[in-house]
Amino acid sequence: MxxxxxxxxxxxxxCPVPTAxxxxxxxxxxxQRRLSTTAPRRDExxxxxxxxxxxxxxxxxxxxxxxxxxxxxxxxxxxxxxxxxxxxxxxxxxxxxxxxxxxxxxxxxxxxxxxxxxxxxxxxxxxxxxxxxxxxxxxxxxxxxxRVGNDFWDSGEDEHLGDEDYFGDDISALGHGELEQHRELREYARLAAWELPLLSKLARPFEVPSTSQPLRFRYTTYLGEEHPAAKKVVVEFCTSDMPGLTQLQRDKLIKMAGSRYNPSTDIVKMSCEMFGTQAQNKRYLRDTVNNLVKEAREGKDTFADVPFDFRHHKPKARFEFPKEWILTPERKKYLESKRLHQLELDSGLKQSGNLLDGAKLVERVLSSQVQIPEPEMVEAARGKQRLR
Amino acid sequence: MPSSVCLRRLSLAPSDLTAHAMASRSLLAYTQTASFSQSAPLSAKPGQGKPAGPARGERTLNLGKNKKVQRDMGKRPAPGERKALRKRVVLSNTNALVVEGLNDLTVGNIETGDMQGQVVGLSEPVIDSLRAVEAFKATQGWHLFRRPAMLMRRETTQVSALMRDVETRKKTVRRILAGDRASGKSTLLLQGLAMAFMKKWVVISIPDAKDIVSAHTEYAPLPGSNPLQYTQNAYTANLLAQIAKANSEVLSKLLPGTDLKLPIPTNRITTLADLAVLGSKNPELSWPIFNALWTELTQPGRPPIMLAVDGLAHMMAPSAYLSAEAKPIHAHDLVVVRHFVDHLSGKSALPNGGMVLAATSGSNQPGSPALKFSVQLAEARAQGATDLPMWNPYQLVDQRVMEVLKDVDTLKLHGLDKRDARTIMEYYAASGMLRKQVDEPLVSQWWTLAGNGNIGELEKGSVKMRA
Known part of the structure; x- marks a missing residue:
C-alpha cells in the first residue's frame, strides 16, 4: 500500500530514462555502513x-x-x-x-x-x-x-557504456586508478628519500677512454617506460683514432662512411635501431665498424680516384672581430695624432690660400668672365604655319 | 592532325561519294545528311589577312564617342637612331671649368712614373685612337669634364711597369683585370690602351665581348676546320676597320714582308694599314686578311701587340649562336674569340712581346662559375696561399674555360687610398663639379661612403648625385 x-x-x-x-x-x-547488530536491550x-x-x-x-x-x-x-x-x-x-x-x-x-x-x-x-x-x-x-529502440529519446546516445565489473558496491574504476597512482607516487617518494642517497656509493670516477677504446656508444633510457627509441644505439668514432690506418686507408674509410662523416670534427656517427633489443643493435654497429675498418685496411680498391663528397655538410661560418680593428690605446693615440696632423696640414693650406674650394672657384671664374648680355626675345611672326 | 582525305571528302558531292566502291560505313552515313556547301573550297590569297589596324596616318571612319582622339603623327626615330643615342660617348663638357696645371700623359712621364697619384689629361691623337677602338664607355663620367683626364693610380703604374718589362724582354704578359663593381677595371684597360698607343704598339681591342657572342652578327662555319669553328665576317671586318683607324700611325709605316697568299690581288697593298682596310672592305675575306695581318705583325722586328677585351665573362660561356644541330656554339669555337683566348691562355705567344689584358665587368656579366673560380684561384695563388681553393668535383664545370684560365694571373683593383681620393676630388672641384671645400673631413667622409675608396662610387657620390 x-x-x-x-x-x-x-x-x-x-519517467523514461534515456540510457541505462x-x-x-x-x-x-x-x-551505507551497517548499523550495529547488537540486540537492543529492553527497559525494565x-x-x-x-x-x-x-x-x-x-x-x-x-x-x-x-x-x-x-x-x-x-x-x-x-x-x-x-x-x-x-x-x-x-x-x-x-x-x-x-x-x-x-x-x-x-x-x-x-x-x-x-x-x-x-x-x-x-x-x-x-x-x-x-x-x-x-x-x-x-x-x-x-x-x-x-529503453531499447531508436526513437527521439535515443538519438545521439551510446548504448553500451556500462561498466560490467561494477556492481555499485565500490568506488569506480577511475577512483581506483587515482588511488593506484597516488600509491605509486608515494612509493617513488619513498625510494627518492631512502634509496637514492645510497646510489652515491656506486659512483665511479670518470676515466678517459684509452686509445684502445676509440668507439663511443650512446644508449637511451626512458626510466623504465616503454619507448620505441629505447632500443636505439649510436656509435661515434674519430677516424684518426682508429688504430693502424695509413692516410690512404683513412681516406677510404671516410669515403665509405659517406654522409655519416663530419669533416669539421673528423667524427663518423652511425646508429642502429633495426633490431628488437639494444644489445643486438650494438652488436650490429660493432660488426659494421669492424667491417669498415677491415675493408679500409685490406680492400683492393683504395678509392683514390673518388673525390671526397662533403656535400652533406655545411660548415658553420664563424666570424671573428679582426684583431687589426681593435681600438687599443696605442691605436687610439696613433689615429688621434694622424687626424691632428691632417687638420694642421689643412689649416696651413687654408692660411696660404691653397685649400681648394669648389664653390669659391666657380664664383671667381664666373665673375672673371665677360658678361654676355642676355639675348632679347622677339615674338615670332604669326602665320598659318605655327611652330608646334 | 586530321587526315587530308577526310577533309577532301567533305568537299565531294554526295553523288560522287556513292560512286566510291570503297566508301566506309561512316562515309555512307554521311551521304544521308545534307552537305552544307557544294562550292569548291577556296583558300585565302596569301597576304590578304585583315590588318590589325589602319596604317599610321590613314584617316578612318570613327563613330565612337571619343572622336577627337589624336593619333601621334610625329616622326618616329630612324632605325638605329635610338641605339646611337644610347651609345653616344660625350668626351667634353663646355660648362666645366678648364683645370689649370693639368698635364698630359706622355711617353716620358709614363717611363719615369712621375705621374703616379696625379690626374693627367690625354692628348688628342690618343683620344682619337681610343675613340676608334671604342675604349670610352657611355656609362663612364667623361661627359662631366672639360676634357678626358684620368687618375694615375697604383694599378696604372703596375700596368706601365709590365709594359716596360714587355719592351725590354719581349715577353708576353697576360692579365685578367678583376675587382669590385665600379672599381675602375674598364678605365684601367683604357689607360693600358692609351699607354700602348703612345708607345706605338699595335692595339687590337674587342670593346665588348658581348657583341661577339650575342648572335647579333652573321656567322658561318669555317671550311676545313676540325673541330668545327665559325667565322664572323661582318664583325671581323669591323674589327679590321678599327685596327686600321686606331693604329694608322704605326701600321702605315709597316710594310708587308711575306707573301700574303690572299685570293685577291694584293698589288696595291703597300703597308699593313692598307691590308687592314682591304679586309674591312671585303667582309667575306676578312678572316683570311686578319690572319695575314697577324702573320705580318708577328714577324721579327715588329712592335709589341696589345690585345684587349672588356667583358671577359661573355667569352667564357656558350654563345647565343646555334650550330646546325641547334646546339649552342661555345664561344671558344668562334674564330675571333678563339684567337684572343689562345693568347690569353698562353697557348700562343707573342714573339715580339706584348700584353693580353682582359677586363671583367661588374655590371654586365653572365654567370660564369669557371671564370669566377679561376679568378679566385689566381688571387689566392698571388697571395701565396698554401691551401688553394678547389673546385667542387660534384659540380659541373665548363672544362674548356678552366683549361684556358688555368694559369692566368689577375690584376686586382682595390679602392683608392685617401691620398688618391683627395687628388681626384680636388680634380672634381677644380673642374667646378664639386662645389665644396675639399679638406680632410670631406674626403674621409666620401671615401668611407664610397666603400673604402671605390672610385666609381666616389664619382657617383660626389659628382653625379650632386644636388
Missing part, C-alpha cells in the same frame, strides 16, 4: 511508552534496509531466545498478565477516536489504481529497463 509521498516517488520513477545507468543498484537506498519497565516508541523507530530503520533485515532476523531470534532462557518463567507469566485485554492495533485507533469508516473510504480511493506491495517494492528497488 502506497502512501502519498511514495506515490510521488513512483511517478518520478515512471552505469550500474544496476540493488536497492533504492545507496549503500514494560509499561513505558517512551521505550515502545524508541523500539518502533529502531525497527522502522531496520525495515528500510531490506537486505540487512533478512540477514539479521535469525541472529535476533536466537539472541531473543537466549535472553528468554535466562528469565524465570514465573516472572515471564507475570509480565504477560500485565498486558491489558484489548491491546492491539485496532483498539489503539478506537482509543484515539478516529473515524474508521472515513479512513476506509480514503484508502479505497487510492487502492483503485494502487499497486500491490510487491509491485511497488520492485519499482522502488529495481532500475527501470533501459
Amino acid at each position: 502506497a502512501t502519498i509521498a511514495r506515490r510521488l516517488v513512483l511517478c518520478a520513477r515512471r 545507468p552505469r550500474y544496476t543498484p540493488l536497492s533504492a537506498i545507496p549503500w 519497565n514494560p509499561n513505558d511508552d517512551a521505550r515502545d516508541k524508541r523500539l518502533e523507530e529502531f525497527t522502522k530503520g531496520i525495515e528500510l534496509d531490506a537486505d540487512t533485515q533478512d540477514e539479521s532476523d535469525d541472529q535476533g531470534v536466537r539472541r531473543f531466545l537466549d535472553a528468554l532462557s535466562t528469565v524465570h518463567p514465573d516472572a515471564l507469566m507475570k509480565e504477560l498478565d500485565a498486558i491489558p485485554e484489548g491491546f492491539d492495533d485496532d483498539a489503539g485507533d478506537e482509543v484515539a477516536g478516529v473515524d474508521r469508516e472515513a479512513l476506509g473510504r480514503l484508502y479505497e480511493e487510492y487502492d483503485q489504481e494502487a499497486l500491490s506491495d510487491e509491485e511497488e517494492y520492485n519499482m522502488l528497488t529495481k532500475a527501470p529497463e533501459p
